[in-house]
Amino acid sequence: MSELVSLRETYGKTLVELGRGNPDIVVLDADLSKSTMTHFFASEFPGRFFDCGIAEQNMVGIAAGLAASGKMPFASTFAVFVPGRCFDQVRMSVAQPGFNVKLVVTHGGISVGEDGTSHQSIEDLALIGALPGFTVIVPADAVETARAVKAAASCCGPFYIRLGRPKLPLVFGEDYHFRLGKAATMKQGQDVTVIAIGIMVSAALEAADRLEQQGIDCRVLNMSTLKPIDEGAIIKAARETGAIVTAEEHLEHGGLGSEVARVTARHQPVPLEFVAIKDTYARSGKDSELLKKYGLTADGIEAAVRSVIVRKK
Amino acid sequence: MDKIKAGVFSSLSPEDMKTVAKRLRRHIISMIGKAGSGHPGGSLSAVEIVTALYFRVLRHKPLDPCWPDRDRFVLSKGHAAPLLYATLAECGYFPVEELLTLRKLESRLQGHTDCRLIPGVEMTAGALGQGLSFAVGVALAGRLDSKDYRVYVLLGDGECDEGQVWEAAMAAAHFKTDNLVAIVDNNGLQLDGWNRDIMNLAPFAEKWRAFGWHTVSVDGHDLAGLDAAFEQVRSVKGQPSVIIARTVKGKGVSFMENQVDFHGKAPNAAEVAMALKELE
Ligand SMILES: Cc1ncc(C[n+]2csc(CCOP(=O)(O)OP(=O)(O)O)c2C)c(N)n1
Numbered sequence: 001m002s003e004l005v006s007l008r009e010t011y012g013k014t015l016v017e018l019g020r021g022n023p024d025i026v027v028l029d030a031d032l033s034k035s036t037m038t039h040f041f042a043s044e045f046p047g048r049f050f051d052c053g054i055a056e057q058n059m060v061g062i063a064a065g066l067a068a069s070g071k072m073p074f075a076s077t078f079a080v081f082v083p084g085r086c087f088d089q090v091r092m093s094v095a096q097p098g099f100n101v102k103l104v105v106t107h108g109g110i111s112v113g114e115d116g117t118s119h120q121s122i123e124d125l126a127l128i129g130a131l132p133g134f135t136v137i138v139p140a141d142a143v144e145t146a147r148a149v150k151a152a153a154s155c156c157g158p159f160y161i162r163l164g165r166p167k168l169p170l171v172f173g174e175d176y177h178f179r180l181g182k183a184a185t186m187k188q189g190q191d192v193t194v195i196a197i198g199i200m201v202s203a204a205l206e207a208a209d210r211l212e213q214q215g216i217d218c219r220v221l222n223m224s225t226l227k228p229i230d231e232g233a234i235i236k237a238a239r240e241t242g243a244i245v246t247a248e249e250h251l252e253h254g255g256l257g258s259e260v261a262r263v264t265a266r267h268q269p270v271p272l273e274f275v276a277i278k279d280t281y282a283r284s285g286k287d288s289e290l291l292k293k294y295g296l297t298a299d300g301i302e303a304a305v306r307s308v309i310v311r312k313k
Numbered sequence: 314m315d316k317i318k319a320g321v322f323s324s325l326s327p328e329d330m331k332t333v334a335k336r337l338r339r340h341i342i343s344m345i346g347k348a349g350s351g352h353p354g355g356s357l358s359a360v361e362i363v364t365a366l367y368f369r370v371l372r373h374k375p376l377d378p379c380w381p382d383r384d385r386f387v388l389s390k391g392h393a394a395p396l397l398y399a400t401l402a403e404c405g406y407f408p409v410e411e412l413l414t415l416r417k418l419e420s421r422l423q424g425h426t427d428c429r430l431i432p433g434v435e436m437t438a439g440a441l442g443q444g445l446s447f448a449v450g451v452a453l454a455g456r457l458d459s460k461d462y463r464v465y466v467l468l469g470d471g472e473c474d475e476g477q478v479w480e481a482a483m484a485a486a487h488f489k490t491d492n493l494v495a496i497v498d499n500n501g502l503q504l505d506g507w508n509r510d511i512m513n514l515a516p517f518a519e520k521w522r523a524f525g526w527h528t529v530s531v532d533g534h535d536l537a538g539l540d541a542a543f544e545q546v547r548s549v550k551g552q553p554s555v556i557i558a559r560t561v562k563g564k565g566v567s568f569m570e571n572q573v574d575f576h577g578k579a580p581n582a583a584e585v586a587m588a589l590k591e592l593e
Pocket of ligand 1: 030031032054055081085354355356358390392439440441442468469470471472473498500502503504562576
């Protein structure tokens with residue numbers, strides 16, 4: 001396996017780099033700067049860093065005011081708290097006026113591990129994905145994290161970037177060209193397509209390798225921009241491979257799977273399977289144990305591919 | 314300890330109470346050490362508060378956790394779950410042996426409290442700032458049902474950054490919930506650092522007073538003082554009470570005291586051994 005790199009640390013360091021080039025970048029946190037790694041920015045630019053304490057609603061409101069006044073705020077905490085703790089502040093103060101607020105959250109999904117249900121964000125993509133005008137990105141590794149954060153800083157408008165707690169294997173080289181709103185083809189294939197985000201991208205590649213050996217030619221797409229979603233790539237995959245499996249560290253409801261279903265139902269209906277958490281809250285445990293328990297693994301994807309392929313016309 | 318087994322807590326001597334507090338500290342260290350993650354600092358700081366409550370103040374029946382007339386204890390700062398679990402186990406709600414399953418897959422002892430899983434846990438917690446509102450609801454229900462149970466809720470000081478705490482504080486005074494007592498574990502630290510550097514709470518007692526609360530300040534490690542404070546607020550009528558308990562984060566383990574790094578970091582094996590030695 002390739003080297004494991006922290007997405008959070010990459011985020012923290014990328015912020016510093018951006019901050020050096022753009023004096024309008026300001027950073028807010030809600031008493032988690034050591035975990036979200038915004039502390040790097042805080043030490044280099046103490047005057048442009050605001051720790052708002054344990055007050056996420058207030059943090060989002062302050063970010064909106066800063067954005068309205070020409071600053072580019074990056075506000076960070078855990079994914080459970082934004083949007084969980086302050087959905088209406090995100091909706092009313094950021095999404096509706098369309099302010100240039102960048103919400104970059106960490107500890108998304110169940111891989112946060114032992115802290116348990118209260119800290120496992122499995123609904124955030126549904127909530128944020130429902131807000132008109134938001135761009136939503138779930139990077140697959142550290143390289144893509146840096147690219148996504150820079151892309152957010154180069155565009156105007158509200159962004160939500162969701163990172164996880166664990167270090168992840170690199171799936172991209174330094175030459176990776178991130179394109180906002182475009183799926184990245186990780187592997188070509190003709191029999192079936194796996195569309196994955198975040199931590200599930202490397203699992204999808206592993207599953208595709210195994211399936212290859214069994215004669216199943218699996219395409220793998222990294223749909224890191226969840227919104228606006230790359231409809232073209234989904235329709236093409238549906239047309240050319242005739243079956244799709246989605247894989248995400250989120251509830252089956254309202255995340256990547258729902259989006260792919262929405263697009264295919266309208267343009268190119270094909271059999272689908274969803275690797276996701278099934279309408280339940282998870283538990284405390286090690287990240288690897290939890291991912292296994294809830295089927296968010298290469299095994300889970302492999303099984304989903306087998307069952308979707310049977311349903312192909 | 315036989316008294317504990319029999320569920321007769323209020324007759325524990327001051328010496329017994331100190332022994333209980335030390336046992337709780339030992340459990341906290343062993344549990345978090347074994348789990349490899351968790352929050353020792355804010356669990357240790359509230360040991361005396363929770364000891365005073367469970368072994369002196371609360372009317373409760375460990376073998377009948379849903380007893381309708383029980384006093385309620387709501388842990389709002391849910392990351393101090395190890396302290397609550399250890400206390401409940403020592404009281405006999407569930408076997409002490411189970412404590413070492415903390416945070417393990419399939420354990421009932423979740424990283425943050427889950428009220429569906431453990432007898433005696435009143436509220437699912439983990440996201441800070443929600444316990445006081447819940448406690449106001451429980452207090453209002455007690456009044457509606459003409460019950461004389463009392464509701465106790467433990468908050469962190471950093472937790473008081475949350476606006477919801479003050480919405481609840483305003484509501485509790487407005488509804489005159491004199492059957493409600495909030496205790497703030499005022500250890501001065503939150504996650505990123507000292508309260509005064511991250512989000513200044515001062516003047517803290519004055520805030521509660523201004524919100525209409527009967528406000529008492531005590532040394533949160535002095536069992537007798539806590540006892541007296543709980544007794545004193547019992548007779549307050551027409552308004553809720555708050556006990557601001559001055560504490561030391563990581564109390565009882567020298568290398569954890571006032572160390573913000575031990576907010577959410579487990580001690581390693583050597584540190585567990587050292588801590589347990591200090592707590593002999
Ligand atoms: C709503 C919310 N935001 C952030 C966190 C992350 N968090 C867990 S504990 C903590 C610090 C708590 O400080 P305090 O209330 O003073 O607790 P103590 O020092 O007594 O442990 C933070 C920020 C959380 N659990 N909930």
